[in-house]
Amino acid sequence: MNLNLYQKTALTTVIATLVLIFIGGLVRAVGAGLGCPDWPQCFGMWIPPVNAADLPPQYDASLFNPLHTWLEYVNRLVGVLIGFLITLTFALSFKYRKTDRLITVTSGFAFILVLFQGWLGGQVVRSGLSAGMITIHMVVAMIILAALLFATFRAMSSRLSISICDGTKRKLLWISGGVLFLTLIQLVLGTQVRESVDVAKNVLILPRTAWIDTLGWLYEVHRSFSWLLVILAGVLIYQNKKLNAPERLKFIGWIIGGLIVLQIFIGVGMEWFDMPGVLQVMHLVSVAILICAQLLYLLITGFASTKTIEAA
Numbered sequence: 001m002n003l004n005l006y007q008k009t010a011l012t013t014v015i016a017t018l019v020l021i022f023i024g025g026l027v028r029a030v031g032a033g034l035g036c037p038d039w040p041q042c043f044g045m046w047i048p049p050v051n052a053a054d055l056p057p058q059y060d061a062s063l064f065n066p067l068h069t070w071l072e073y074v075n076r077l078v079g080v081l082i083g084f085l086i087t088l089t090f091a092l093s094f095k096y097r098k099t100d101r102l103i104t105v106t107s108g109f110a111f112i113l114v115l116f117q118g119w120l121g122g123q124v125v126r127s128g129l130s131a132g133m134i135t136i137h138m139v140v141a142m143i144i145l146a147a148l149l150f151a152t153f154r155a156m157s158s159r160l161s162i163s164i165c166d167g168t169k170r171k172l173l174w175i176s177g178g179v180l181f182l183t184l185i186q187l188v189l190g191t192q193v194r195e196s197v198d199v200a201k202n203v204l205i206l207p208r209t210a211w212i213d214t215l216g217w218l219y220e221v222h223r224s225f226s227w228l229l230v231i232l233a234g235v236l237i238y239q240n241k242k243l244n245a246p247e248r249l250k251f252i253g254w255i256i257g258g259l260i261v262l263q264i265f266i267g268v269g270m271e272w273f274d275m276p277g278v279l280q281v282m283h284l285v286s287v288a289i290l291i292c293a294q295l296l297y298l299l300i301t302g303f304a305s306t307k308t309i310e311a312a
Contacts, residue, residue, distance in 0.1 A: 003156075006092040010107070010152040013085040017145050018288055020082050023075045024141065025284035029277035031201075032075075033129045035068030039122035042073050079121065086114045086148070093151065106151040113144045129202075131195040138191065138284075142291065149292055153299045160299075162246045166306040172245060173301050175236045179256065180294040182229050187287060189222040197275065208274045223271075226264050233257040252297045259290040 003011070027033055036042035037059070043049070044056045048069050052061035086107075093107035117140050124133045153160065164172075193215060200206045200214040212219070233256055239245075240253045263286055270279045 006089070006095060006103075007152070007155050009085065009092055010089050010148060010155060013082065013089050014145065014148045014152055014292075016078075016082055016085055017141070017148060018285070018292075020075075020078050021141055021145070021288045022281065022285045023071075023078055024138070025281040026277075027071055027075050028134065029280040030068065030071065032065075032068035032071040033134070034125065035065060035070070035072035036076070037063065037125070039125045040076075042069065042076070048073050076121070079118070083114050083118060086110050086144070089148070089151070096155065100154055103151050103154045106147050106154070110144050110147040110151065113140060113147065116140065117144065129198075131198040134198075135191040135195060139187075142187070142288065145288060145292065146295055149295050150299065153296065157299075157303055160248070161303070161305065162248060162300060163305045163307060164246060164301070165243075168243045168245065169301060169304055169306055171239060171243065172236075172249065173298065175232065175239055176294065176297045176301060179229065179232050179236055180291070180298060182225070182232060183260075183287070183291060183294060186222065186225055186229065187291075189218065189225065190283075190287070193219050193222050211275055212271055223267065226260075226267065229260050230257075230264065233260045249297060249300065252293055252300070255293050256290065256297065259286055259293060262286055263290065 027035075036048065038044060043059050043064070049055060049064075050066055050070075052064040055061055055064055090104075090107040090111040093104040096103040117137070120133070120137055120140060124130070124137050127133045196215050196218060197211050200211045201208075204214065206214065233253075237250075237253045237257050240250045245253075263283065266279050266283045266286065270276070270283065273279070
């Protein structure tokens with residue numbers, strides 16, 4: 001597949017953003033968010049030390065954890081790299097300003113958001129890792145990812161174009177849109193559950209084994225709501241087959257269904273094993289990939305050319 005420079009850069013940026021979401025999830029899961037207690041420096045230094053003896057005198061050595069510090073530092077470095085990639089993506093998008101202005105506009109939107117995200121990262125640290133601020137930080141990351149995916153799709157739409165019947169297109173758009181809508185509701189519920197976990201962990205100072213017990217009705221709704229997603233994803237897969245959708249849509253439909261089932265298994269694992277960090281990270285990363293798959297399905301379907309005669 002021969003890609004131009006914008007397409008290569010935009011696709012690389014989408015993948016790199018997913019990697020950053022993984023690292024950010026890891027930082028939160030191990031509690032390394034204050035591994036660097038200041039911003040934009042880390043312990044007043046541009047490159048943090050590896051042992052407490054090298055800390056500047058104004059910092060309490062007992063607060064220094066080299067693993068947490070370097071994990072958060074790497075998170076920031078990757079964030080800076082993403083910022084440069086998005087800036088480059090925006091700059092390269094100007095080649096499309098006359099042929100497809102949406103690519104330039106969406107790339108510019110991602111650029112503005114990443115500047116805001118950099119500022120917001122500093123506010124998260126200054127707030128002492130306020131649960132609400134962390135949630136906003138994560139949601140903005142998802143919006144950036146969606147904007148980048150849209151711009152990348154537009155630039156590569158000729159390679160991903162399909163043709164389907166008009167009635168089939170409308171039906172698949174409704175179903176896939178419903179799956180995405182339910183997923184976003186689940187994402188909001190999940191962020192609220194996560195904030196409750198942070199309260200149990202950091203405010204109530206409860207042991208890990210007691211976190212689930214404090215979540216109450218919100219967790220029950222989040223857990224039960226997932227079955228609606230499974231059912232609707234099953235409907236999407238069935239309709240893909242029944243309506244003889246293009247193989248590309250069938251394939252993405254199976255990916256969507258598989259990721260939703262994976263999310264459920266991860267959720268069950270978190271409940272059974274007292275929310276281990278590795279499953280928390282998998283839960284976050286898999287939902288980011290799931291949203292990407294759902295958006296890609298919607299974009300391919302929404303921009304598909306239509307046939308005038310329904311298939312028999």
